[in-house]
Amino acid sequence: MSDERSDKATVTLRVARFQPKAERERPARAGRRERGGSPFGGRRGSSSPFGGAKRVRGRQWTQDYRLELSPETTLLDALLTVKRTVDPSLAFRYSCGHGMCGSDAVAVNGTPTLLCTAKIRDVAKLPSSFPGADDEGFRKTGVPAVVETDADSVTGNPAGDADGPLDLGVVEIAPLPGFAVLRDLVVDIDKMLDQLRKLKPYLIADGVLATTVDGKVDVFEYLQRPEQLKKYEQLTNCILCGVCEGACPVYSGGEAFVGPAALINESRFVNDSRDYEHDGRLDMIDTADGIQACQSVRACSRPCPKGIDVGEEIWQLIAQVRER
Ligand code: SF4
Ligand code: FES
Numbered sequence: 001m002s003d004e005r006s007d008k009a010t011v012t013l014r015v016a017r018f019q020p021k022a023e024r025e026r027p028a029r030a031g032r033r034e035r036g037g038s039p040f041g042g043r044r045g046s047s048s049p050f051g052g053a054k055r056v057r058g059r060q061w062t063q064d065y066r067l068e069l070s071p072e073t074t075l076l077d078a079l080l081t082v083k084r085t086v087d088p089s090l091a092f093r094y095s096c097g098h099g100m101c102g103s104d105a106v107a108v109n110g111t112p113t114l115l116c117t118a119k120i121r122d123v124a125k126l127p128s129s130f131p132g133a134d135d136e137g138f139r140k141t142g143v144p145a146v147v148e149t150d151a152d153s154v155t156g157n158p159a160g161d162a163d164g165p166l167d168l169g170v171v172e173i174a175p176l177p178g179f180a181v182l183r184d185l186v187v188d189i190d191k192m193l194d195q196l197r198k199l200k201p202y203l204i205a206d207g208v209l210a211t212t213v214d215g216k217v218d219v220f221e222y223l224q225r226p227e228q229l230k231k232y233e234q235l236t237n238c239i240l241c242g243v244c245e246g247a248c249p250v251y252s253g254g255e256a257f258v259g260p261a262a263l264i265n266e267s268r269f270v271n272d273s274r275d276y277e278h279d280g281r282l283d284m285i286d287t288a289d290g291i292q293a294c295q296s297v298r299a300c301s302r303p304c305p306k307g308i309d310v311g312e313e314i315w316q317l318i319a320q321v322r323e324r
Contacts, residue, residue, distance in 0.1 A: 008165035011120050013065045013078060015090065016174035018181050020058035056180055063087075068165055071121035075171065076104060078120060091184040099305055102241030106185050107174040112246035112303050115173075124168035176246040178253045188253075192242055195258045199266045199284055205274040222274045232271035235313065237306040238264050244300035244310045250293055257293040258285070260300040260310045267313050270320065279324070286321045294318070 065082045076094055083090050094104040097116050104115040108123050179187035207220025244260040245251045251259040266285055269275045285291050291314065298311030 007070055008068060009071045009120070009168045010066060010068050010165050011078070011124050011168045012170045013067065013075075013082065014170050014172045015063050015065065015079075015184070016172075017061050017063050017090070017184050018056075018058055018175070020056050020183060056182070063090075069120065071119070071124075071166070071168060073120050074116055075108065075118045075120065075123065075173065076115040078171075079115060079173075091186050093186050100239060102239030102305075105176045105241040105243045105246060107177055107246060109172050110174075112176055112243040114241060114243065114305050117305055120168060120171065123171050125170050125172070176242055178246050178248070178251050179242065180253060187242075189242060191253050192240070192245060192259060192261060196240070196262045196265055199258065199262050199281070200277070201262075201265045201269070203269065203272065203275055204277040206276065224272075224274055228273040231273070232268050234306075234308060235264055235268035235271070238268070238308060239306060240265075241305060243303045243305060244308075247299045247303050249297055249299060250295055256289055258289055260294075260314060263291065263294070263314050263317060264308060264310055267317050270317065282317075282321050282324055285317065291318050291321060 065086055067078055067081060069078060069081065076097060079090065079092055083092075092104065092106070092115065094115060095101040096103075099114055099117045102114070105112055106115055107113075108115075108118055109125060113123075173185065175181045175185050175187050179189065179192075182188050203222070205222055207222050210218045210221040212218045238261065240261055242261060244264070245253075248257075248260055250257050263285065266281055270278060270281050275281075294314055296311065296315060296318075300310040300314075301308075301312065304310050
């Protein structure tokens with residue numbers, strides 16, 4: 001196989017599109033949103049026993065975009081290519097482009113993930129005729145995107161043209177589950193942020209006035225030993241992407257469960273030795289919509305892009321509440 005061929009691949013991005021009905025087409029409703037809030041932030045929960053994200057009316061369809069690119073390309077770059085060269089109407093959210101801001105969470109082949117960290121070669125589903133693909137087209141563990149076949153030592157996807165680029169298959173991209181869709185892959189995260197705010201996501205502590213070497217009073221110091229910092233340090237990496245919420249079968253953007261992201265941020269302060277609201281915080285989450293709603297399914301742990309074991313952390317919170 002030539003080097004030229006190994007650099008190229010084709011992939012089909014199968015994107016769930018959604019265009020909301022224009023505001024003026026929808027009937028006016030009492031108690032409608034405040035100015036500046038989400039245009040779809042009305043009452044939730046009419047369709048789900050858990051008070052799920054409200055369905056917004058509009059046109060839904062699935063659109064395929066076939067691209068030729070390097071298998072190393074991220075989904076974010078692939079979608080940017082679509083937007084810049086094929087279809088400027090495609091809407092998705094992103095900011096930093098490298099796993100720091102948490103704004104580009106979507107469902108890729110049904111699994112919540114960040115667009116900017118998912119590479120095409122890792123997520124493309126292959127035709128089932130491809131060696132190393134399972135019945136549903138997913139690549140079996142350990143099988144690379146490029147496969148040597150015994151028959152003719154040709155490398156690549158048998159579904160593709162031997163002289164043309166490799167055909168990596170299909171990537172299905174849909175909005176993050178559990179959130180109301182505003183447009184295409186953009187979801188309404190206002191509810192998640194409201195739930196987080198309710199749990200006071202800030203340090204409540206008394207500092208000690210530090211004195212400089214020349215005896216002047218300087219700033220407040222919040223002293224902590226390294227082993228105390230270690231207890232919650234990893235939790236400070238949470239970027240509020242909502243991936244754990246999208247994976248949670250209980251969270252559905254409604255009132256019934258504050259969701260794993262809010263609980264992780266609460267755990268960050270519960271485990272901070274400087275915070276003097278420890279007991280009050282445990283009271284705040286010991287509610288029907290707090291830890292009592294968590295079913296300990298632990299679906300939230302695996303997809304966290306910052307490596308937080310979300311399910312275990314919530315389990316530890318539950319243990320602290322019970323031991324009080
Ligand atoms: S805990 Fe992980 S998955 Fe959940 S919001 Fe924070 S970074 Fe995202
Ligand atoms: S664009 Fe910021 S995390 Fe992906």
